[in-house]
Amino acid sequence: MSDHLARLNPEQRRAVETLEGPLLVLAGAGTGKTRVLTTRFAHILLSGRAAPWQVLAVTFTNKAAREMRERVAAMLGRPVEGLWLGTFHALAARMLRRHAGLIGLKPDFSILDTDDQIRLLKPLMQQAGLDLQRFPPPVLLARIQRWKDRGLTPQRITPAEDTDFARGRARALYAAYQERLTEVNAADFGDLLLHATELLRKEPDLLAQYQENFRYLLVDEYQDTNLVQYLWLRLLAQKHRNICCVGDDDQSIYSWRGAEVENILRFEQDFPGASVVRLEANYRSTAPILAAAAALIAHNAGRLGKTLHPGREMPAGEKVAVIGLQDSEEEARMAGQRIEALRAEGHRLSGIAILVRAGFQTRAFEERLLAFGIPYRMVGGLRFYERAEIRDAVAYLRATVRPGDDLAFERILNVPKRGLGEGFLRRLHEQAASDAVPLAAAAGRLLAEGGAKGRARESLAALLDNFVGWRAALASEGPVPALARMLEESGYVAMWREDRSPEAPGRLENLKELARALAEFETVEGFLDHVSLVMENDEQAEGDRVSLMTLHAAKGLEFDTVFLPGWEEGLFPNQRALEESGAKALEEERRLAYVGLTRARNRAIVSHVARRQFYSGWQGAIPSRFIAELPEEAIERSGQATFERQRMLAAQPFFSATFPSSLKVLAARDAWTEPKRRRGGPIGIGQRVFHQKFGYGTVTASDEDRLDIAFDKAGAKRVLERFVEPV
DNA sequence: GTTCTTCTCCTTTTT
DNA sequence: GGAGAAGAAC
Secondary structure, three states: OHHHOOOHHHHHHHHHHHHOEEEEEEEEEOHHHHHHHHHHHHHHOOOOOOOOOEEEEEEEEEEHHHHHHHHHHHHHOOHHHHOOOEEEHHHHHHHHHHHHHHHOOOOOOOOOHHHHHHHHHHHHHOOOOOOOOOOOHHHHHHHHHHHHOOOOOOHOOOOOHOOOOOOOOHHHHHHHHHHHHHHEEOOOOHHHHHHHHHHHHHHHHHHHHHHHHHHHHHOOOOHHHHHHHHHHHHHHHOOOOOEEEEOOOHHOOOHOOOOHHHHHHHHHHHOOEEEEEEEEOOOOOOOOHHHHHHHHHHOOOOOOOOEEEEEEEEEEEEOOEEEEEEEHHHHHHHHHHHHHHHHHOOOHHHHHHEEEEHHHHHHHHHHHHHHHHOEEEEEOOOHHHOOOOHHHHHHHHHHHHHHHHHHHHHHHHHOOOOOOOOHHHHHHHHHHHHHHHOHHHHHHHHHHHOOOOOOHHHHHHHHHHHHHHHHHHHHHHHHHHHHHHHHOOOOOHHHHHOOOOOOOOHHHHHHHHHHHOOOOOHHHHHHHHHHHHOOOOOOOOOOEEEEEEEEHHEEEEEEEEEOOOOOOOOOOOEHHHHHHHHHHHHHHHHHHHHHHOEEEEEEEEEEEEEEOOOOEEEEEEOEHHHHHOOOHHHHHEEEOOOOHHHHHOOOOOOOOOOOHHHHHHHHHHHHEEEEEEOOOOOOOOEEEEEEEEEEEEEEEEEOOOOOEEEEEOEEEEEEEEHEEOOO
């Protein structure tokens, strides 16, 4: 151990060795945060201050949890069992399973994904007579989620907080939603923390037990915690008060998801007598990159304040490149060429990343990298368990092991198509409600009473029989063969085999991957938790590839070379964020820029374009204000389109001073793309006309505002009259 | 009940 | 220019 301690600098060492009392470690980017956390963890165990199960270590991502587990094991020289180490959600779920009864759930409760949540919420909103166009379920769900993030059960919400959704009906719907969740024995993601906290609040004995148990608490990425997470931690830490939170207020980028930077800013008040250690020695980036990042983040108010400085002797280093290009294609070409050149110089592609603000930006780069033959990997995107085929397969598993899991049953009832559509589902729900039984049981009754006919009857009988068979297979053959049976006998695999779409083979591959993952588990129950909480998409992870991802996804990573495209007003900082949360959002966007820059070890290339393609149209763009905030001595500008911000600002109205708000964009778009109004009267049969897309043609029939037209090139089409012009 | 067509909204980030 | 939902046609 002394070895590990000896490798730390004095601040890091203080962070590891200050074991008694609350401790806040402010760890700037690249200052060895992970090393401090893991060393501290190992130090606690090795010094005999606590047994493995007496330490609670919380991270945000599964990846961070895995990494910490591995590194601690490496330091101890053996794997450690019985640790409370995991993500907030995984640990809360673990706690809840033990005491589910106390909050009205059974220990085998399901953890719902977004699809399930909507499926649960939508009927409630319909019953309440809401117009789902005006009040979309996802909007209400987001509202409920935010309440849960703040630890608010429906009872805790005051009418004053419930005014802006459907004239103050959100709270009642939230209550109804929670009731339904309990009825179907399920919890959504937010519930895991909410229930776990409620549990501790309501059960003093239990709370005392856990408080006694957890002698040390370690919290990673504290700046990203939301209020329930904070409450949960505070309750657990109350007794021994040895809570160590590590974080960086300058890297707080998840407020839109309920994270509250205030948690970290308030730490010293929350935990009186707290010590604070600042890690400011950066071991990652060259001086110009550090200088650029520091100057940028200095524009934020409301910081705890840290100044990064180089932690070791570094060669002078390249300045941060700031490049102005014509459009996103040219931007992608620039990146492609530079990557090509770096590769020729012997750099590894895995040391290169392209970090974008928004998902749609990746397309141009993907096309270009493909064209150059540069291997790349997309990080993020759909997680493995979010894919439709995985959710379907998991629903089969759920419906098999939990006959009362209505949501799973409903999901697969008509997948593949069995002639059991909406009409049947409605009757099924009525039956289930009147008999107070789960859907699957109601289906059995409906069948026995002759409540289904023809093909529907047959396929329903087959499905219900299948469930019996699958349960038997599960008991006798084990999970993997049973899953194979489910997918074969249900016709699910056949459905994808017959599917001719390009992604079908990949989906079948994914199902095999799911089976492989299932093989690691003894019970389906354990696996189901794994899937909803942990399972990630790590395909194409290996090999020497360029990484392509959002700035959010890049937090915690580092690369030799980092491309930061799209630094334009409206895109970055993002206009929508600004409209929603104003100055607060601007600071968060700036922190995002800071995160981006500090990912780079040796090279950072910031770029902006003069025109960007949104949906179908082109949009003029002006360089991001963040570029103006970079110190001239740390950057080097180039590119034909190094537009002076001033000149762009002057060029109204096409380049408006602030990026056009979404409304203005839409209006402008309509102005550009609105088809020309037809002159003169109605178009008669035999009239020659011109259509933007289909070209010239002759009208063969007309009906109200629609015309049948025989186009010279495109053949016969029916089109709206206003899209054609007589010639 | 299923499939095809039309319309609408959209583009932030996701444990 | 694309996806998803709602509505119309088969």
